[in-house]
Amino acid sequence: MGRHVVARVSELPPGERKIVEVEGRSIGVFNVHGDYYALRNICPHQGAPLCLGDVMGTAAPSRPGEYLWEREGEILRCPWHGWEFDLKTGRSIFNPHKMRVRSYEVSVDSEQDESVETYPLSVEDGLVVLHT
Amino acid sequence: MSTVENLQDVENAAGVRHGIVDVDVHPVPRSPGEISQYMQMPFRDRYQGERRSMFNNPVHGSRLDSVPPGGGPKGSDPDFLRRQLIDEYGVAYAIMLPRTFCNIQPDPDYGNAIAAAFNQWLVENWLDQNNDDGAFKGCITINHHDPQHAVREIERWAGHPHIVQVATDSGARAPFGQRQYYPIYEAIVRNGLRLGIHPGTDGMGINHQPTPGYPTHYIEWHSTMSLAFQAHLVSMVTEGVFERFPELKVVMVEGGVAWLAPMLWRLDSYWKALRSEVPWLTRPPSEYVRDHVRLGTQPLERPDSDKDLVNLLEAMDAETVLMFSSDYPHWDFDSPTRAFPKLRDEMRDAIFSGNARAFYGFPG
Numbered sequence: 001m002g003r004h005v006v007a008r009v010s011e012l013p014p015g016e017r018k019i020v021e022v023e024g025r026s027i028g029v030f031n032v033h034g035d036y037y038a039l040r041n042i043c044p045h046q047g048a049p050l051c052l053g054d055v056m057g058t059a060a061p062s063r064p065g066e067y068l069w070e071r072e073g074e075i076l077r078c079p080w081h082g083w084e085f086d087l088k089t090g091r092s093i094f095n096p097h098k099m100r101v102r103s104y105e106v107s108v109d110s111e112q113d114e115s116v117e118t119y120p121l122s123v124e125d126g127l128v129v130l131h132t
Numbered sequence: 133m134s135t136v137e138n139l140q141d142v143e144n145a146a147g148v149r150h151g152i153v154d155v156d157v158h159p160v161p162r163s164p165g166e167i168s169q170y171m172q173m174p175f176r177d178r179y180q181g182e183r184r185s186m187f188n189n190p191v192h193g194s195r196l197d198s199v200p201p202g203g204g205p206k207g208s209d210p211d212f213l214r215r216q217l218i219d220e221y222g223v224a225y226a227i228m229l230p231r232t233f234c235n236i237q238p239d240p241d242y243g244n245a246i247a248a249a250f251n252q253w254l255v256e257n258w259l260d261q262n263n264d265d266g267a268f269k270g271c272i273t274i275n276h277h278d279p280q281h282a283v284r285e286i287e288r289w290a291g292h293p294h295i296v297q298v299a300t301d302s303g304a305r306a307p308f309g310q311r312q313y314y315p316i317y318e319a320i321v322r323n324g325l326r327l328g329i330h331p332g333t334d335g336m337g338i339n340h341q342p343t344p345g346y347p348t349h350y351i352e353w354h355s356t357m358s359l360a361f362q363a364h365l366v367s368m369v370t371e372g373v374f375e376r377f378p379e380l381k382v383v384m385v386e387g388g389v390a391w392l393a394p395m396l397w398r399l400d401s402y403w404k405a406l407r408s409e410v411p412w413l414t415r416p417p418s419e420y421v422r423d424h425v426r427l428g429t430q431p432l433e434r435p436d437s438d439k440d441l442v443n444l445l446e447a448m449d450a451e452t453v454l455m456f457s458s459d460y461p462h463w464d465f466d467s468p469t470r471a472f473p474k475l476r477d478e479m480r481d482a483i484f485s486g487n488a489r490a491f492y493g494f495p496g
Contacts, residue, residue, distance in 0.1 A: 046470035052197050079196030080465055 007128040009108060012036070015073060019051050022132055029106060029130055030055065030087050032074055036106035037087050038130050039076065044101055048080035058084055058093055105131040148481055150496040151224025152468055153488035156330070156385040156428045156457035157217065159228050159258050159268075160207035166257075170249035175242055179249075183233045184336040187353040189463055198461035207461040210262035217460045218267055221468045224485075225494055228258055229271045229299050229330060229385070236303065236337025243275040244285070251289055259294040269492070271299035271328055277338070279312055283319040290323035296492050297326040302360040302387070303333030305340055309364070309371030317377045326492065327382045329364060331357040361387035362395055365425065369399070372412040374420045381491060385428030385457050390441075393448040396421060422449065426491055428457030429483060430466040438473035451479045455488040 006020045006029050017030045019041055026041035028051025043050040057072035075093065076085045084093040090103030110126045161167050164181030171179060198216060200209035207213060217223055232250040237243035250273050259270045272289045274282035282300075289295050298320050306312065308329070320327050334357060335341025342360040347353045361384050374380060396418040403410075403417050413420070435441055445454070458466050468484065475483070489496050 046465075046467040048195070049197055054192075054196070077191065079192075080463065082191035082463060 002132045004130045004132065005109075005127045006130045009126045009128060012128055015055065017051065017055070020130065022130060025132070026051075027104060027130065027132075028076075029128060030076070032087050035088075036108065036128055038104040038106045039085070039087065039090050040102040040104075042101070043078045043080065043083065044099060045078065045081060045083055048078050050076065050078050050085070050101060053077045053079040055087065107131065148222075148484040150485055150489075151222050152456060152484045153225045153227075153492075153494065154217070154221075154223050154458045154460070154468075155227045155328075155383060155426075155455045155488055156430060157213075157226040157228055157460050158207055158462060159210070159213070159230055159254065160205050160461075161230075161253060162204045162208045167246070167249045167253055170252045171245050175245040178242070179246065182236075182246075183231070184236060184333060186336070187347075187350050189354075190350055192463055194461045194463055195465055210258060210268075213460070214262075214267075217458065221458075223267065223468075224496070225267055225269055225488070225492070227271065227297060227328070227492075228254060228268050229297075229328060230254055230273060231330075231332060232273045233301075233333055233336070234273060234275045235277055235301050236333045236339060237275075238338050240275065240278040240281070244278055244281040247273045247275045247282075248285055248288075251285060255289065255292060255295070259292065263294065266294065268294060269296045270294050271297045272325070274298055274300050274316065276300045276304065276313060276316060279315045282316050286316070286319040286323060286325070290319075290325060295325070297328045297383075299328040299330060301333040301339075302329050302331045302357070302364060302384075303336055303339035304360070304364070305338060307363050307367030307371075309367030309369070309373050311371075314373075314376065317373065317380050321377050321379045327380065329361070329382065329384045329387075331360060331386050334360050358387045358391050362391060365421070366395070366399060366417075368425075369417045369420045370410050370413065372410065374424045375412050375414075381424055381426070383426045383428060383455065383491065386430060386459060387427070388431055388433055389427050389429055389448065389450075389454060390433040390444055392421075392427060392453070393444060396448070422452055426453055426455050426487060429454050430457040430459045430471070431464045432466055432471050434471075434473075441473055442475070445475070445479065451476075451482045452487070454483045455491060456484045 004022050007018050012018055012031045014031050014034050017028055019028045027038050028041050029038045041049055041051040054077045056075055057069050058075045060068040060070045062068045074087050076087050085101055090101045092099035107129045108126045109129045168176045168179040194206040198206040200212040230250050232246055234243045234246035254270050258268050272286055274285050286298055333339050343356050399417040
């Protein structure tokens with residue numbers, strides 16, 4: 001289990017993302033309405049760089065002819081074939097139980113440690129930490 | 133040194149020796165002006181890059197990561213296309229098929245002008261330049277609504293060393309087995325070319341929609357694209373096109389493949405009873421398809437069970453009739469390494485390389 005400082009809080013405002021290379025893996029770190037989430041940057045379908053996709057909402061299940069747009073900013077859509085994934089869980093929208101992308105824990109940390117040296121720290125600007 | 137020689141000793145991404153052949157790749161102009169500069173007035177001022185006006189993908193039409201780093205539309209930079217497709221997957225030859233939408237136009241002169249301009253653009257920008265290794269092989273786009281002009285356009289480009297095929301859209305006003313198209317087939321055969329058929333203008337402009345009326349959604353329109361392909365294929369076989377033009381070879385790209393075996397079973401069954409209606413067919417219809425027709429694999433249907441698909445591939449004799457296509461840079465791109473279930477080595481090599489090399493006469 002690794003602990004990786006990937007950004008300062010100020011670098012990653014709500015709606016933004018950062019794609020990082022950690023332990024040989026490409027991982028996308030996302031700020032979704034102030035909370036942080038991280039997903040593997042490989043679509044489980046055909047291997048596309050998933051985390052380059054559009055972040056948006058989705059149309060909830062509804063009655064025919066009815067559109068219920070919801071969860072704006074919480075859905076990641078694959079840049080190739082358009083499959084939708086829940087940024088908070090990595091689960092696909094069309095089949096959350098069987099089709100999912102690996103997700104990782106992200107925390108905001110203000111502690112000093114060796115890795116802080118490359119990320120100057122101010123009181124109001126914590127560190128976004130990816131746990132693999 | 134040719135690409136083929138370079139690749140002979142490497143295993144490429146899909147595990148196919150000698151390099152993949154990708155039979156459906158779409159080069160895109162950087163701007164409408166890049167096309168209209170080749171047109172005469174009054175069309176030069178008129179052309180604004182017209183495409184179909186409905187049934188555009190509501191999500192995105194092309195891979196979002198296919199935007200060239202230096203800017204411009206997706207699929208418009210030969211160097212970036214090489215990096216993302218040719219180099220990434222070890223593609224030895226790519227059949228470059230521009231999406232011109234020329235045959236939606238009611239004015240045949242305008243449709244012809246669009247086709248002619250795209251042909252000159254393709255030759256100058258993708259075949260003569262940016263093609264040192266000869267990996268890019270081009271299609272002559274024709275407006276099949278005007279067969280006389282189509283023949284002239286074929287004659288204009290047929291001698292070019294990197295032109296291998298004539299391409300048109302499945303969107304049409306009559307099935308492709310009918311006689312008005314025969315001058316086109318005659319010109320194709322006379323010049324040693326192939327015919328490629330691609331969807332995208334079905335039901336658009338002056339073309340018929342192959343469903344009973346217009347579908348409502350893109351998902352319907354896109355899923356039923358294969359209906360036009362089936363109608364054209366049955367028409368060409370039963371009208372005796374391959375008896376009239378024994379050297380004609382046809383590839384149908386982007387219509388899917390899973391429908392082929394059941395359609396041929398049906399056709400062969402009816403032929404046993406109805407052969408006297410089309411007595412010029414001296415063999416079961418499926419044999420004409422085997423000898424004259426190939427299908428591009430994309431978009432490959434993927435059922436939950438790989439076994440079901442593999443059974444279908446065996447049933448259609450995929451080892452003979454299928455040729456890999458990616459549809460780069462479009463949204464339903466099939467990755468050479470990820471789109472297929474595990475195949476027998478012989479079938480995999482035939483689909484990814486051997487069948488297309490035989491079809492186009494490429495070495496290897």
